[in-house]
Amino acid sequence: MWYKIEMNCKKILRINPFSFVLYFCIFFLCSQSFVYGELQTIHLPITIDYSILRSSLIQQAFNKPGEKAVPLDFGEGCSGIELWKPEVGPDKDKTMIKLGSNIKVRAGLPIGKTCMPLSEWDGYIEVFQNLFVDQKNMKLGFQTMDFRTLTPDRAQTSINTVLTNIIKNYLNPYLNKIIIDVDAPVKGLQDILPLFFQTKDQNNARSWFSKLRPGQVQIKQSGISLDLLMDIEKDRLSKEKTDVADNEKERDEIVKSWENLDAFSVYQVHTLIGHPVTEEEKYNILEMILDTRHDFIQNLEEGKLPRDLVSKQFCDIWQGFGPLMRKYLTKQQAVSSNFVLFSAVSDVLSSLRNIGPSIGVSFNKDALIKLAKLISVPGLPTDLQYLQVVDRRLLDFFGIGQIVDAVPMPSIYVPEIEIPDLLDSDKLANKIYKYFGFHPFQTFLNLSSSLVFADGPMIDPEKIRPWVFKKNDFSPYVERIGKKLEQVYVDIQKKKRLDSKYHIFFKNLLFATAWQETCWRQFVENKGKVRPLESYNQSSVGFMQINVRVWRGIYQPEALRWDIDYNMRTGCEILDLYLQRYALRRAETRTLDLDTLAMTVYAMYNAGPAQYKKFLLRRKNYKYSKVDQLFWQKYLWVKDGQYNKLSVCLIGK
Missing domain, CATH: 1.10.530 (Lysozyme)
Incomplete structure (x- = not known):
């Protein structure tokens, strides 16, 4: 028996080093799966608005004065292509990006210092591009597939072969150089998103988001939808029915979290002040704010505060605010990169809420402040204080509260006051008031x-x-x-x-x-x-x-x-x-x-x-x-x- 044991040990020791390392790695991976649980890939789509895409287009291609692009300028203008005032959106089938622009194309033959013009066309061009993801370099790229020529009035027209070849040989490669950097916003997400978790869960969150990577890309009416992928333990994705806070401490935490969100919502309104927001859009914003506040009050009064109330309201608010903020804030090129990150964080937080309440997103003040700073406006504090004071800029924006003039009041809460002749139970004090003109209790109250x-x-x-x-x-x-x-x-x-x-x-x-x-x-x-x-x-x-x-x-x-x-x-x-x-x-x-x-x-x-x-x-x-x-x-x-x-x-x- 001892002989057999000795022989088996010698066989184990004779295993070559490569096999030993391989066995060890297999054992390690299996043990990690056991320790951390089975992983599941989740999808976190973010929207890149067409106005953001247009800003990138202007910065990279249409960067001449007047939003002009010059893909070709040969022979001191003898042959050339000029484009200006670009427009970006989906094609009618939402399978490609459609880039529209005014265009002027010239074809000529330089002879010495002169130019023999051959052909020229002024009109409008629509270029159709496929969108692809470069996962290695974390970029979105464009590949021109076709183009269509139109008159300045947008009626379809045709041009000669010479001009067509100039466009194919010079314009198409020029536009193919446009890229959208995904790496920067992904790193921003990895930095900010863990803050939206409780302290005890932040290390786990950092681990999840460190493996964030781009997936498929889709062209939609609202913008480019980029699918971000992340691996997370399956047991964190429970979709159990959300229950309500069951103790006073937890209810207080939800109330505080909601106040943070309400202050953040008002901050978002402030970022839109000064932009040409329509009256209808203002009504919609006010309606959204009033409804979320009433929803909170109703839950509070019923004593049934759902644990996911704040995350649900964040999703609802972003669904309403998102299109408006993309419409107005992305017109400022200086803040467009920050707004891309702001929008991406908001999209991911909404997706995390839809995945399941057990993932543990927390809308704490520090995280919301960091998010607010991405769209900061000069002179607008980002401390997100929940104050019960009249906000004059808010009144002007919504056009309400201006016909009600309040008399000056104490700036602190006053629970009650004492009125002398209503003190029926204190006859002596009332007699003093009647004959001497002062009430002893009220005099003390006034002094204090x-x-x-x-x-x-x-x-x-x-x-x-x-x-x-x-x-x-x-x-x-x-x-x-x-x-x-x-x-x-x-x-x-x-x-x-x-x-x-x-x-x-x-x-x-x-x-x-x-x-x-x-x-x-x-x-x-x-x-x-x-x-x-x-x-x-x-x-x-x-x-x-x-x-x-x-x-x-x-x-x-x-x-x-x-x-x-x-x-x-x-x-x-x-x-x-x-x-x-x-x-x-x-x-x-x-x-x-x-x-x-x-x-x-x-x-x-x-x-x-x-x-x-x-x-x-x-x-x-x-x-x-x-x-x-x-x-x-x-x-x-x-x-x-x-x-x-x-x-x-x-x-x-």
């Missing part, structure tokens, strides 16, 4: 407040007193509120110029909305202490329940809380916005009666522009929500002038 509000004005209790409801003041209170709301309605309509046929309708809509939201209350009082009426999470405030997260940057939060006039005007403007900019501009609205239109506009007021289609679908299926039904009841009471019904919610009977 003068220190707290050193950076802002005090809140004037006298301006608040008439708008605090007391049960023994029902009829006078309703009359005061009605007159004030009527005046707000009249003032807003003078500025907004609503068609007169909608005036009575809009007044009913405004009164019913305020009834539904707060039962005509701006404040609530308890034992002389007055505070603004707020939702349980303090995000919706005042008479019209304006959500300060949804309208962040547009309206002043403290004025919404303490100035009833400002709150009313804000709510009135928002209703007008949803009516005139969104509802009345849509073809479906023409088929709606005014009562249905009122319910549709309120649905948007309550939960964002996306509710336009959602409400009409509920109406079609006769599946009205509880909120729809409650508003409808208030709206009918307003139409019938039954304001005495306010006692149900104000007094309880």
Whole structure:
């Protein structure tokens, strides 16, 4: 037995070195597969917009003054080709790139210092090119396959053989030299993308992205789609159903991450300011921002924050912003290379979200700041602060928030104030106030407040007193509120110029909305202490329940809380916005009666522009929500002038 063991050991030792190394490598690879798990190649398509391609074309070929290219200049202009004002896009079958340009071709014979002209043509040319990937050098290349000649008016025409040969021999090779460098943006992706992962996952992410490589390329209507390939462990690609945050710490992290994304979205809007963005495009941007904010608020109020909420919203926002940013930002050649990387990062992050939530993308502030710096604008901070202050540039861009003038308010949050003659429980203090003109508690409050509000004005209790409801003041209170709301309605309509046929309708809509939201209350009082009426999470405030997260940057939060006039005007403007900019501009609205239109506009007021289609679908299926039904009841009471019904919610009977 010992003899056999000895012989086997000698056989093992006699294995030649090459075989030993081969066996070792096989063992190592198998063990790595066991340790790291089975790998799967995933596809991460990025879009290279045609405007970016055009910028590359100008830099490499059309680099003479006036965006001119000169592929041939022979005999001091005796023979030559000139092109100018190039256009780039897909051909009709989306199989090749179509390069169009004005063109002038000359053929001549130099004789001494003179030129004998042979032929000349001015017109327009369309060159068709195949696109290929040079994976070794990480570049996209172009190969000219054919061309078509047209008149300056774009009618097809033909040219003689001499000119045709000049184009084939000189223009085609000239355009074949154009390349798009893929290596630089891929390295940029490898640098930035790991930042979008939690700290514990960043090393894994760096390993994945270090092997990023180009795959197939496709020509699409929106641009060139380049497929980037990456290998990742299969167990990280689980497409399990996303659940919700199940503890307070995780919910706080999602809220913070969402605030980072919201600040980033506003930053993207700022990069478009100053560009010739159309009114329709501005409406679409505002609609997208309002819908994402309402979506977040709804999930927050329901206590069900999906773990992938922020990544989903990032994808939705990029889907809306991407085409606009490609349209306007790539016109600046100085930022085009950075924008290529910005666009590629956004495309990859969207693809990673679609692959599966378990991959663990994290939208932290540092990563978003680095992304924002790629499209930085002089004078625009990239710190992405989530601030509750009015953004004047945003107001000008969207054309809203400008007809509501707020009175000066404290710059910090004021939870409540004390009003002396509302302190029914403190008779002695009220007697002191009655006979001596000051209230001991209020005097102390004023002294302390003068220190707290050193950076802002005090809140004037006298301006608040008439708008605090007391049960023994029902009829006078309703009359005061009605007159004030009527005046707000009249003032807003003078500025907004609503068609007169909608005036009575809009007044009913405004009164019913305020009834539904707060039962005509701006404040609530308890034992002389007055505070603004707020939702349980303090995000919706005042008479019209304006959500300060949804309208962040547009309206002043403290004025919404303490100035009833400002709150009313804000709510009135928002209703007008949803009516005139969104509802009345849509073809479906023409088929709606005014009562249905009122319910549709309120649905948007309550939960964002996306509710336009959602409400009409509920109406079609006769599946009205509880909120729809409650508003409808208030709206009918307003139409019938039954304001005495306010006692149900104000007094309880």
